[in-house]
Amino acid sequence: MKKIFIALITLVSLSYAQKVYATFDVAAQKSANLAFTASGIVKKVNVDIGSVVSQNQILAKLGNKDIKAMLEKTQIVFKFASRELKRQEKIKKLIDASKYDKILSNYENAKASVAYQQALYEKTILKAPFAGVIYDKSIEVGDAVSGLMLKTVFKIQSIHARKLILEFDQKYHGIVKVGQTFEYKIDGDSKTYTGVISKVYPYANFDNRKIKAEVEAKDFTVGLFGDGMILVDGK
Known part of the structure; x- marks a missing residue:
């Protein structure tokens, strides 16, 4: 019985024969810096810092009456061009x-x-690229923006999804693998x-000789840090 017990202890110890120390920072799983790619005056701002937004929700608009009018004009021209083409297709064999x-x-x-004017019009409307929370804002109604000098006006990050950006010594590059467990605080x-x-990550930092890895997490405040152990399979 004693031998069996010792064998079980040995088997458990071999399962995780090595632990690799790693530090980490908490980052959002998704984040983006948003800017207008068109020039104009800010007409409307719909969100503020802390606003939770859905994908494609309109965050802000530039004054775009002139562009909208031109879009409508081209749509009218296209409508009549479509009608004329349909009429001529019916007698195609009879005309030159x-x-x-x-x-x-x-x-x-x-x-x-129409496609060109539609693209210009859409550039005056800034939408959320994914569902998230606005955590930085540097735009107000009346501000002038330039598409030639891109300026970040909103910063957005995923609401709950987080990732831990780990760093560990490069000497463990051959044994740390995807799927291994990370215990941390x-x-x-x-x-x-x-x-x-x-x-x-498939490279080591030249400055500190560290390799990075990621672990998925939820709801931690972005910017926090900690450390822990990667449980390396000893088989």
Whole structure:
């Protein structure tokens, strides 16, 4: 019985024969700096710092009456060009080929003009690229923005999804793998948490000779830090 007990202890100790120390910072799983790519005067700002937004929600708009008017004009031209093309397609065999080609060309040009004006119009509207929370804002109604000199006006990050950016000594580059367990503590928190390595960066930092890895987490405040142990499979 004693031998069996010793064998079990040995088997357990071999399962995690080595632990690799790592420090980490908490980062948002998704984050982005948002800016207008068009020039104009800010007409409307719909969110503030701390606002929770959904994907494609409108965050701010530039004054765009002139661009909207031009878009509507091109849409009208396109509508009549479409009607004319449909009429001519019915009698295509009865008309001169060059005349039909000209009508088709007018249709295609009108279609391209609508697409171009639509793109210009959309650049005056800033939308959230994903569901998240606004954590920085540097824009107010009346501000002038320039598409030639991009300036971040909002910073957005995922609401709950976080990632721990681990750093460990490069000498362990061959044994730390995706799927291994990471036991850790957040600085100032006595609770021990457990996560799984989801990514190992394929390079070492030239300055500190550290390698990075990532562990998925939830709801920690971005910017916190801590440390822990990577449980390396000893098999």
